[in-house]
Amino acid sequence: MADAQRIYIAIVGVGGVGKAFLPQFAHLQKRLDSQQPPVDLRLILARKSNKQVLTERYNGLDPNSVLDTLNESKKPYLDFDEILGFLESAPGKVVLVDNTADLGLGKQYPKCLKRGISVVTPNKKAFSDTWKLWESIFDAAAQGGSHVFHEATVGAGLPVLSTLKELIETGDEVTKIEGVFSGTMSFLFNAFMPVGGGGGKFSAEVKKAKDLGYTEPDPRDDLNGLDVARKLTILARLVGLQIESPTSFPVQSLIPSALESCSSGDEFMEKLPNHDDEMEKIKDGAAKEGKVLRFVGSIDVASKAVKVGLEKFDSDHPIAALKGSDNIINFYTKRYGSNPLIIQGAGAGGDVTAMGVTGDLIKVIRLLQGQ
Amino acid sequence: MADAQRIYIAIVGVGGVGKAFLPQFAHLQKRLDSQQPPVDLRLILARKSNKQVLTERYNGLDPNSVLDTLNESKKPYLDFDEILGFLESAPGKVVLVDNTADLGLGKQYPKCLKRGISVVTPNKKAFSDTWKLWESIFDAAAQGGSHVFHEATVGAGLPVLSTLKELIETGDEVTKIEGVFSGTMSFLFNAFMPVGGGGGKFSAEVKKAKDLGYTEPDPRDDLNGLDVARKLTILARLVGLQIESPTSFPVQSLIPSALESCSSGDEFMEKLPNHDDEMEKIKDGAAKEGKVLRFVGSIDVASKAVKVGLEKFDSDHPIAALKGSDNIINFYTKRYGSNPLIIQGAGAGGDVTAMGVTGDLIKVIRLLQGQ
Numbered sequence: 001m002a003d004a005q006r007i008y009i010a011i012v013g014v015g016g017v018g019k020a021f022l023p024q025f026a027h028l029q030k031r032l033d034s035q036q037p038p039v040d041l042r043l044i045l046a047r048k049s050n051k052q053v054l055t056e057r058y059n060g061l062d063p064n065s066v067l068d069t070l071n072e073s074k075k076p077y078l079d080f081d082e083i084l085g086f087l088e089s090a091p092g093k094v095v096l097v098d099n100t101a102d103l104g105l106g107k108q109y110p111k112c113l114k115r116g117i118s119v120v121t122p123n124k125k126a127f128s129d130t131w132k133l134w135e136s137i138f139d140a141a142a143q144g145g146s147h148v149f150h151e152a153t154v155g156a157g158l159p160v161l162s163t164l165k166e167l168i169e170t171g172d173e174v175t176k177i178e179g180v181f182s183g184t185m186s187f188l189f190n191a192f193m194p195v196g197g198g199g200g201k202f203s204a205e206v207k208k209a210k211d212l213g214y215t216e217p218d219p220r221d222d223l224n225g226l227d228v229a230r231k232l233t234i235l236a237r238l239v240g241l242q243i244e245s246p247t248s249f250p251v252q253s254l255i256p257s258a259l260e261s262c263s264s265g266d267e268f269m270e271k272l273p274n275h276d277d278e279m280e281k282i283k284d285g286a287a288k289e290g291k292v293l294r295f296v297g298s299i300d301v302a303s304k305a306v307k308v309g310l311e312k313f314d315s316d317h318p319i320a321a322l323k324g325s326d327n328i329i330n331f332y333t334k335r336y337g338s339n340p341l342i343i344q345g346a347g348a349g350g351d352v353t354a355m356g357v358t359g360d361l362i363k364v365i366r367l368l369q370g371q
Numbered sequence: 372m373a374d375a376q377r378i379y380i381a382i383v384g385v386g387g388v389g390k391a392f393l394p395q396f397a398h399l400q401k402r403l404d405s406q407q408p409p410v411d412l413r414l415i416l417a418r419k420s421n422k423q424v425l426t427e428r429y430n431g432l433d434p435n436s437v438l439d440t441l442n443e444s445k446k447p448y449l450d451f452d453e454i455l456g457f458l459e460s461a462p463g464k465v466v467l468v469d470n471t472a473d474l475g476l477g478k479q480y481p482k483c484l485k486r487g488i489s490v491v492t493p494n495k496k497a498f499s500d501t502w503k504l505w506e507s508i509f510d511a512a513a514q515g516g517s518h519v520f521h522e523a524t525v526g527a528g529l530p531v532l533s534t535l536k537e538l539i540e541t542g543d544e545v546t547k548i549e550g551v552f553s554g555t556m557s558f559l560f561n562a563f564m565p566v567g568g569g570g571g572k573f574s575a576e577v578k579k580a581k582d583l584g585y586t587e588p589d590p591r592d593d594l595n596g597l598d599v600a601r602k603l604t605i606l607a608r609l610v611g612l613q614i615e616s617p618t619s620f621p622v623q624s625l626i627p628s629a630l631e632s633c634s635s636g637d638e639f640m641e642k643l644p645n646h647d648d649e650m651e652k653i654k655d656g657a658a659k660e661g662k663v664l665r666f667v668g669s670i671d672v673a674s675k676a677v678k679v680g681l682e683k684f685d686s687d688h689p690i691a692a693l694k695g696s697d698n699i700i701n702f703y704t705k706r707y708g709s710n711p712l713i714i715q716g717a718g719a720g721g722d723v724t725a726m727g728v729t730g731d732l733i734k735v736i737r738l739l740q741g742q
Contacts (some may be wrong), residue, residue, distance in 0.1 A: 027542040036513065142407060158712065159530050159537070166530070170729040171398035195687075316566075318715075321692060326710050335722045339697050341529065344689075345712035352706055358541040366738060 004038040007368055008058060008090040009361075010045035010083075013099035014067060017122055017152075017357065018048075020350035021099055024358040026063040032365070039365060044090060046070045050077055058090050080108050088115050093368045097357060098123050107133065113140035113148060118368070120360035122152030122353050127237075128230035128246050134237055147364045152356025154181065154231045155327050155347045163343060164238055164331065173334040174239050178298040181231045183325035183348035184222040185295035187214045190322060193283055193292045195315045202279035203272040210269070214325055218265030223254040225295075228308045232297040236306050239299060243306060252309025254279075254295070286312045292320045318342060375409040378739055379429060379461040380732075381416035381454075384470030385438060388493055388523075388728065389419075391721035392470055395729040397434040403736070410736060415461060417441045421448055429461055451479050459486050464739045468728060469494050478504065484511035484519060489739070491731040493523030493724050498608075499601035499617050505608055518735045523727025525552065525602045526698050526718045534714060535609055535702065544705040545610050549669040552602045554696035554719035555593040556666035558585045561693060564654055564663045566686045573650035574643040581640070585696055589636030594625040596666075599679045603668040607677050610670060614677060623680025625650075625666070657683045663691045689713060 009025070011018065025043070032039040042060040046053050051073045055061055061069065078086075087094045096112055098105055098121035106126025109119050110133075118141075127134060127150050141148045154160045167174055180186045192205045199205065206223070209215050215222050229246035236243045243249065255268070256275040262268040286293045291312040296319065299306050313320040322328050327347025330340035346352050380396070382389065396414070403410040413431040417424050422444045426432055432440065449457075458465045467483055469476055469492035477497025480490050481504075489512075498505060498521050512519045525531045538545055551557045563576045570576065577594070580586050586593050600617035607614045614620065626639070627646040633639040657664045662683040667690065670677050684691040693699050698718025701711035717723050 024542050028540075031540075157541075157706070159534050159714075162533070163530050166528075166726075166730045166733075169399075169402075169733055170528075170726045171395050172726065316692065318689075318692070321687065321689070324710050335528075335726060336717055339695050339717060341716035343530075343714060346707055346710060355537075355541045355543065355706060359537045362537070362540055 004033070004040040005369060006040045006042055006092045007365055008042050008044050008087070008092055008094045009097060010047075010087055010094060011043065011066075011097045011099065012045075012047045012105060013102075014046070014048050014070065015099070016350040017353045018099035019067070020354035021097065021357055022063050022067065024354050025097075025361075028358060028362065029063065039369060041365070044094075045083065045086070047083070051075075052078060052083070054083075054086055080105070084108070084111060084115070084117075087112070087117055094118070095120060095361060095364055095368075097121065097361060098126075099354075099357065101125055103129055109148065110136040110140035113137065113146045114144045116144045116146050118147040118364050120149045120357055120364055122150070122156070122357055124150075124153040124227075124230045124234065126150075127153050128233040131237075131242055131244050147367055149360035149363055150234075151360050152353045153234055155329060155343065155356075156349065157352035157355035157359070158327060158329070158343050158345050158347055160329050160343055161234075161238065163341065164235065167331060167333055167335075167341075168239070172336075174301055174331060175334065176298065176300050176332040177235055177239070177329065178296060178319070178332070178340075179329035180294055180319060180322055180327055181228045181297050181329070181347065182222065182295065183327060183346065184209060184215050185228065186322055186327060186347075187212075187325040188222075189292075189294050190324065192279075193286070195292055195320055197287075199283075201273065201276045202283075203269075203276050206272060207269065218268075220255055220262075220265060220268055225251040225253050225308050228295070228297045232299060232306050232308055235297075236299050239301055241299070241301070241304055241306070249306040250309065251307070254310075282310065290315065294319050294322070318344075375404070375411040376740060377411045377413055377463045378736055379413050379415050379458070379463055379465045380468060381418075381458055381465060382414065382437075382468045382470065383416075383418045383476060384473075385417070385419050385441065386470070387721040388724045389470035390438070391725035392468065392728055393434050393438065395725050396468075396732075399729060399733065400434065410740060412736070415465075416454065416457070418454070422446075423449060423454070425454075425457055451476070455479070455482060455486070455488075458483070458488055465489070466491060466732060466735055466739075468492065468732060469497075470725075470728065472496055474500055480519065481507040481511035484508065484517045485515040487515045487517050489518040489735050491520045491728055491735055493521070493527070493728055495521075495524040495598075495601045495605065497521075498524050499604040502608075502613055502615050518738055520731035520734055521605075522731050523724045524605055526700060526714065526727075527720065528723035528726035528730065529698060529700070529714050529716050529718055531700050531714055532605075532609065534712065535606065538702060538704055538706075538712075539610070543707075545672055545702060546705065547669065547671050547703040548606055548610070548700065549667060549690070549703070549711075550700035551665055551690060551693055551698055552599045552668050552700070552718065553593065553666065554698060554717065555580060555586050556599065557693055557698060557718075558583075558696040559593075560663075560665050561695065563650075564657070566663055566691055568658075570654075572644065572647045574640075574647050577643060578640065589639075591626055591633075591636060591639055596622040596624050596679050599666070599668045603670060603677050603679055607670050610672055612670070612672070612675050612677070620677040621680065622678070625681075653681065661686065665690050665693070689715075 029041045103125040229251045233246045328344040400412045474496040600622045604617045668679045699715040
């Protein structure tokens with residue numbers, strides 16, 4: 001019977017995704033401990049914005065109680081270089097699980113990866129910032145012999161990036177990617193313009209989505225299209241396009257220009273009903289063509305055209321028929337011909353996002369095993 | 372710069388999938404040869420039903436010309452134990468790529484895996500035969516420290532098995548799997564009973580599908596439901612159900628009982644029009660409920676109920692809206708709630724099936740690297 005191999009895990013972020021990740025991690029730890037040969041996952045660091053706990057001698061923290069331990073911690077807050085020193089000195093391979101949406105931490109990935117520390121994360125800001133950061137992340141991983149996975153940056157737990165990578169790596173030619181990449185926008189337009197007619201005023205549907213918790217606390221953070229633009233940036237880069245940033249291609253904002261200067265989300269929500277006519281006109285135009293409106297992102301690979309905004313679809317198109325807050329991603333490729341390869345399902349929420357992270361962690365562990 | 376690592380590849384089967392696999396393999400070989408650190412994939416064996424070529428000193432065959440070399444080979448045909456001896460003596464890790472649908476070869480997997488030879492294959496007979504064979508395949512891999520992947524046994528290149536495995540491994544609870552798992556059956560029922568009405572007589576649609584090459588040479592091999600039952604057997608086993616064989620649960624055959632004794636496919640096709648009334652009656656029944664007929668497989672995990680056959684669906688159900696010969700697989704899980712995770716696209720054809728095999732080969736190579 002082989003000795004257990006030890007892999008050291010550091011977790012940063014205990015918000016919605018981080019909290020959902022902990023029980024998934026505990027489940028994985030238990031499973032790997034009982035398999036043959038066993039793998040001993042040691043949780044050696046948990047960190048949030050102003051606190052951290054780390055183990056003195058690289059013995060393990062209990063993932064089931066680490067949240068309390070973290071909240072009660074009175075230890076001085078270390079800067080990231082001190083954390084990095086601690087991780088680097090671990091007597092084995094280390095994986096950093098970043099469950100934050102913090103670009104600052106994303107900028108530290110190259111340093112980690114170069115020193116052999118692998119990274120798994122749903123942090124889309126890190127992968128949709130400058131092209132330079134993107135390049136330095138993957139260069140650092142190659143240099144350090146470490147691994148970096150970020151499945152949950154697009155479509156949460158849906159197998160979007162892994163499928164795209166496999167299409168490319170097996171030699172298929174991806175010609176176009178098109179889909180609904182935001183749970184908020186999906187919910188909003190499935191309600192504003194359902195197939196078969198109906199739907200309320202745009203401002204009323206935004207308010208409903210906000211009240212149900214489907215939007216960010218400030219709905220402008222969804223309506224400006226930037227979240228979708230970040231995801232498209234990541235997909236386009238994977239497909240081989242050198243996209244400088246999520247603002248370097250056309251992104252349609254649904255914030256009426258007159259309301260761009262609102263000083264708060266509340267003021268915006270109050271004034272939005274005054275602009276319902278603008279959206280109603282676009283809706284009527286689509287209805288006259290027998291189509292529905294959806295907020296989509298698309299990448300046309302040959303022409304290198306990336307864009308985000310409203311598009312019209314026939315009512316029997318899979319994008320029109322979407323339900324609830326589901327995402328849908330259509331991959332058009334040479335091999336798949338006229339009917340795309342489609343991935344569909346919930347693309348937001350703590351549990352399914354954490355699943356993307358845990359799935360990535362499993363992949364990294366498999367790659368580290370036996371090394 | 373690290374030395375190239377060598378991995379030895381043996382290919383069996385040069386039919387539809389095998390022929391499509393060769394250029395994908397050549398593409399992969401080239402890519403891995405130029406990456407850092409490089410991996411040298413050496414093709415050391417190509418084999419078909421009555422011929423083989425193997426390299427004397429484990430130097431490599433050229434995948435671009437191996438088909439000709441194989442067809443011109445005059446060497447005596449070796450039995451599988453001799454082949455196994457040759458593979459086992461290779462000076463490094465070996466992967467057997469089985470592109471046949473040969474159960475006999477499937478029964479050799481345990482021997483290969485136990486000796487450290489990994490296996491990737493679309494051979495669904497091997498994974499849907501007896502429970503004993505299934506168990507001995509995975510036991511042998513664990514014993515031999517080798518890897519076995521068979522993504523293309525369900526849905527060809529669609530990421531069906533990898534997604535199911537990830538749901539389970541990350542701790543989700545799969546409650547139900549339902550879908551259209553046969554390109555032939557998809558094409559047949561999308562034509563026989565399209566959403567919105569229409570469609571010809573059943574026998575005429577079967578003939579059309581046959582003429583277009585969507586069925587097996589003998590259409591009874593599709594209509595008996597066994598192909599779908601084999602795929603359901605594999606999925607059910609992965610989800611934890613101990614399914615003895617593809618005939619140990621209800622499978623509806625669309626071969627009229629009076630035609631079961633036909634001695635040839637031609638005789639069957641000739642007599643099928645006499646039985647159109649039976650199918651027409653079922654179609655009318657569904658139409659009266661405003662539904663359409665589809666040939667589906669389903670697994671209800673809690674009740675351990677696996678079944679294959681005709682079901683009725685509302686016209687706005689994703690299964691009803693399927694196009695052409697596409698497959699669709701719906702995973703209902705605790706985490707994804709009422710809206711399933713859906714994978715959809717072409718589920719048959721040489722290129723997309725070979726893609727599933729190549730994708731698996733890439734995974735095995737990653738796992739073998741550094742070992």
